[in-house]
Amino acid sequence: xRDFDPQLAEIRFGYGLSPEYAAPTDINTMLSGLTGxxxxxxxxxxxxxxxxxxxxxxxxxxxxxxxxxxxTSLAAAARKRRNEINKEARVDMAVWVGKTMLxxxxxxxxxxxxxxxxxxxxxxxxxxxxxxxxxxxxxxxxAIRPFITGSFDELLVEAVTHPLMVDYLDQRxxxxxxxxxxxxxxNNRKIGxxxxxxxxxxxLHTLGVDGPYTQTDVTELAELLTGLTxxxxxGMKFQKNLAEPGSETVLGVTYSEAANLxxxxxxxxxxxHHPATARHIATKLAIHFGSDRPDPDLxxxxxxxxxxxxxxxxxxxxxxxxxxxxxxxxxxxxxPPVDFMSSALRALAVPxxxxxxxxxxxxxxLFQRPxxxxxxxxxxxxxxxxxxxxxxxxxxxxxxxLRVSWAxxxxxxxxxxxPDPRDFVDHALGRFATKPVRxxxxxxxxxxxxxxxxxxxxxxxxx
Numbered sequence: 001x002r003d004f005d006p007q008l009a010e011i012r013f014g015y016g017l018s019p020e021y022a023a024p025t026d027i028n029t030m031l032s033g034l035t036g037x038x039x040x041x042x043x044x045x046x047x048x049x050x051x052x053x054x055x056x057x058x059x060x061x062x063x064x065x066x067x068x069x070x071x072t073s074l075a076a077a078a079r080k081r082r083n084e085i086n087k088e089a090r091v092d093m094a095v096w097v098g099k100t101m102l103x104x105x106x107x108x109x110x111x112x113x114x115x116x117x118x119x120x121x122x123x124x125x126x127x128x129x130x131x132x133x134x135x136x137x138x139x140x141x142x143a144i145r146p147f148i149t150g151s152f153d154e155l156l157v158e159a160v161t162h163p164l165m166v167d168y169l170d171q172r173x174x175x176x177x178x179x180x181x182x183x184x185x186x187n188n189r190k191i192g193x194x195x196x197x198x199x200x201x202x203x204l205h206t207l208g209v210d211g212p213y214t215q216t217d218v219t220e221l222a223e224l225l226t227g228l229t230x231x232x233x234x235g236m237k238f239q240k241n242l243a244e245p246g247s248e249t250v251l252g253v254t255y256s257e258a259a260n261l262x263x264x265x266x267x268x269x270x271x272x273h274h275p276a277t278a279r280h281i282a283t284k285l286a287i288h289f290g291s292d293r294p295d296p297d298l299x300x301x302x303x304x305x306x307x308x309x310x311x312x313x314x315x316x317x318x319x320x321x322x323x324x325x326x327x328x329x330x331x332x333x334x335x336p337p338v339d340f341m342s343s344a345l346r347a348l349a350v351p352x353x354x355x356x357x358x359x360x361x362x363x364x365x366l367f368q369r370p371x372x373x374x375x376x377x378x379x380x381x382x383x384x385x386x387x388x389x390x391x392x393x394x395x396x397x398x399x400x401x402l403r404v405s406w407a408x409x410x411x412x413x414x415x416x417x418x419p420d421p422r423d424f425v426d427h428a429l430g431r432f433a434t435k436p437v438r439x440x441x442x443x444x445x446x447x448x449x450x451x452x453x454x455x456x457x458x459x460x461x462x463x
Contacts, residue, residue: 002327007430011331012463013289013321014110016343019427021108027321031314033109034149040107041145044099044352047092049164049235052138055085055131056232089134094363096137097378098355101367104342105350112148115317117339118288120144121386123159123205125168126379132167136379139164152281152311153272157265160201163230169197169384176226176244176259193244198222200384206271208280217250224248224267227259238264278306285320287389291332295325331432331462334391337374339463340403341367344411344455347428354414366410374402403461408452421450432459 006023009030010016017023024030062085065078104113120140127133143162147155159165166172174194175181185191198221202213227243230236243259253270257263271277282302286294298320305319320326335343355363368378375394381387388394411418418424421441425433437457444450454460 002324005327005329007432008327008329010110011432012326012333014107014114015104015339015346016460016463017428017430018105018346018349019423020349021106024111027318030109030111030321031318034112034115034314034317036109038112038145040103040109040113041141043106044102046096046099046137046141048142049135049138049162050142052089052135053163053232053235055089059085059131060232086131089131091360093134093137093378094360094368097363097367098358100137101342101345102350102352102355105345106352110346111317114289115148116140116145118285119148119155119159120379121381122284123155123165124381124384124386125159125162125165126381127164127167132164135164140379149314150312151272152277152306152313152316153269155313156205156272157268160197160205160268161228161236161261161264163236166197166228166230166236169200170194171197171225172229173242174222174226174228175242176223178246179226179244180241193219193222193226195219195222197228198225201268201271204385206280207274207276208283211276211280213251220248221250221267224250224255224259225264228261228264272311275307278303278311281316282306285316288333289320290326292390295323298323298325331459333389333463334394334461335463336387336394337371337376337399337403338378340455340461341371341406341410343460344407345414347424347455347460348411348415348419348451349427350414366413370402370406370410374399404452404456407455408448411451411455412448418447418451421447421454424451425454428454429457429459433457434459 004026006025007017010018010023013030024033059082062078062082066075066082069075069078104110107113123144125136125139127135139162143158143164144155147158171194173191174197175185175191177193182191195218199218202211202218202221203209207213223244227238227240228236229239229242238259238261240259245259247254247256248267249255250267251271251274253267255263255267279299282299283294285302286298290298301323302316302319305315309315371378375396376387419427421444422438425438425441429437434457437454437459440453440457441450444453
């Protein structure tokens with residue numbers, strides 16, 4: 001392979017250079033950073049979904065009080081409490097934005113944070129209505145982060161059967177056509193099979209959009225998944241009266257056991273080990289960490305590691321990191337808006353104190369609203385396929401203008417005084433700093449302008 005480059009490792013596989021934290025010295029350091037203590041989760045804790053679910057339970061309790069006591073003071077108090085719970089969740093969501101940013105700014109194992117982000121996007125899930133709309137960070141904390149170094153089948157099962165995914169892809173009330181529930185419902189059109197989760201499992205999570213499946217496979221998998229649901233109090237569960245009876249055949253494999261959670265897990269594990277899944281995951285990793293047009297041999301190498309190790313993820317990451325093409329010194333992939341902001345905070349060494357006592361309005365104004373305007377609403381992709389990887393999706397006239405505005409104004413709202421621009425060039429860009437950028441930073445009329453020029457340099461915008 002080409003020589004290992006510590007600075008390139010931080011930029012391409014992390015969130016950029018930091019004046020506080022040394023870049024990794026070799027690939028083994030990067031890999032061991034995935035398996036050591038999760039210091040960032042400990043230092044900047046985010047509520048997991050099991051704890052978050054208590055809000056959902058209370059919302060339901062308040063709704064029941066309103067139904068039973070319409071037109072009374074009890075109903076009015078329940079409505080007020082519901083609004084308070086929603087506000088508390090919205091405020092906490094803004095706090096979690098800050099904690100996620102701080103994890104990226106202050107980690108010494110930045111590859112870990114990038115891998116969490118990659119899988120969170122691969123298994124995109126967003127609550128559809130009410131308080132659960134604020135549950136994406138807790139979902140990532142519970143279903144993604146703890147499983148990034150295990151096996152792909154384990155990660156797949158955790159994500160697909162998670163309450164937030166079940167809610168997002170309308171699986172909660174999916175009902176087998178011949179189930180007990182369907183027979184009792186008669187001609188009720190609200191009761192029926194929903195294929196959303198099955199389709200996305202095949203198309204996005206495992207085999208890929210061009211994978212070897214048919215509409216029949218989608219329907220059979222959807223029937224196999226019936227019964228997979230959740231409730232606010234207990235979380236994920238299997239409800240037999242929703243399940244389609246009899247056997248189902250998916251990609252030529254017949255699942256004849258009585259419908260239950262074990263059958264669901266078995267089917268998902270089989271999909272995780274399918275050769276097309278290996279190809280799909282390898283391609284996504286190569287594009288995300290390589291380039292929009294990755295070296296075909298990089299994809300082949302990752303795919304081979306996936307197959308030979310039965311989806312164990314550490315060997316897959318090792319195959320990625322040891323391939324010579326990913327150490328091409330030319331920075332290629334454009335950072336999406338949220339990664340651009342994360343890199344800026346890391347280069348500026350923004351201290352945790354900068355977020356202490358900040359209001360929801362401050363966080364929305366500094367991060368959430370600008371991200372929305374740049375086309376990357378916080379943890380809310382436009383669809384279950386996650387955020388686009390193509391550079392052209394992010395390099396637009398409006399997007400560039402908004403990045404310039406943020407780069408010129410946001411740093412000064414977080415740290416005072418701003419660093420000397422001549423030092424900041426090295427902190428942010430290291431050996432990738434060019435003479436024109438150094439000159440522009442030194443010649444700018446004000447420090448905010450100088451910092452903004454460095455953040456908007458081509459080298460800082462790419463990885």
